[in-house]
Amino acid sequence: MALLHILEFPDPRLRTVAKPVENVDDRVRTLIDDMLETMYEAPGIGLAATQINVHEQIIVIDTSENSDEPLVFINPKVEVLDETKFDYEEGCLSVPGFYEEVTRPQHVRVTALDRNGKTFTCEPEGLLAVCIQHEIDHLQGKLFVDYVSNIKRQRIRKKLEKQQRARA
Ligand code: QAP
Numbered sequence: 001m002a003l004l005h006i007l008e009f010p011d012p013r014l015r016t017v018a019k020p021v022e023n024v025d026d027r028v029r030t031l032i033d034d035m036l037e038t039m040y041e042a043p044g045i046g047l048a049a050t051q052i053n054v055h056e057q058i059i060v061i062d063t064s065e066n067s068d069e070p071l072v073f074i075n076p077k078v079e080v081l082d083e084t085k086f087d088y089e090e091g092c093l094s095v096p097g098f099y100e101e102v103t104r105p106q107h108v109r110v111t112a113l114d115r116n117g118k119t120f121t122c123e124p125e126g127l128l129a130v131c132i133q134h135e136i137d138h139l140q141g142k143l144f145v146d147y148v149s150n151i152k153r154q155r156i157r158k159k160l161e162k163q164q165r166a167r168a
């Protein structure tokens with residue numbers, strides 16, 4: 001197992017569109033285990049491969065209370081089941097320290113491959129639905145800050161750039 005480096009906004013590599021995984025093999029399963037370890041260590045509730053600079057359609061999530069229910073989604077497809085809007089104060093491991101309210105559909109259906117390459121479907125609502133949509137956005141090069149005003153996004157970008165310069 002290994003801890004992976006998480007890219008931070010406004011790193012342009014976060015804008016890369018991920019390709020589908022062709023074979024769910026041991027390479028992919030090792031990546032998934034490293035992503036889960038990295039997410040739990042952060043700690044976070046979701047991580048997309050894009051965030052660790054791997055541009056393949058892989059997501060890990062755990063929104064359970066005891067952080068003991070890891071979920072894996074490979075090549076996920078999302079359909080909206082209920083357009084009713086759900087507001088949630090979202091954060092992101094790639095935008096550390098910033099949280100903003102984002103509005104998304106509250107009930108979706110997700111079809112994906114599991115860590116054995118088997119197709120499954122789930123119909124999450126609420127926080128899990130929000131989290132899956134947030135992570136699928138990453139695979140498309142999209143971030144939650146893209147949903148807030150330009151002025152807020154610029155303010156976040158400037159503060160993070162300053163922190164990143166101080167660290168370098
Ligand atoms: C995505 O985000 C998410 O700013 C997952 O300093 C979050 O795990 C989807 C984190 C909320 C829906 C709702 C953020 C950790 C973790 C930070 C995360 C931070 C440390 C974010």
Ligand code: CO
Nearest residue numbers: 091092093094
């Ligand atoms: Co994120």
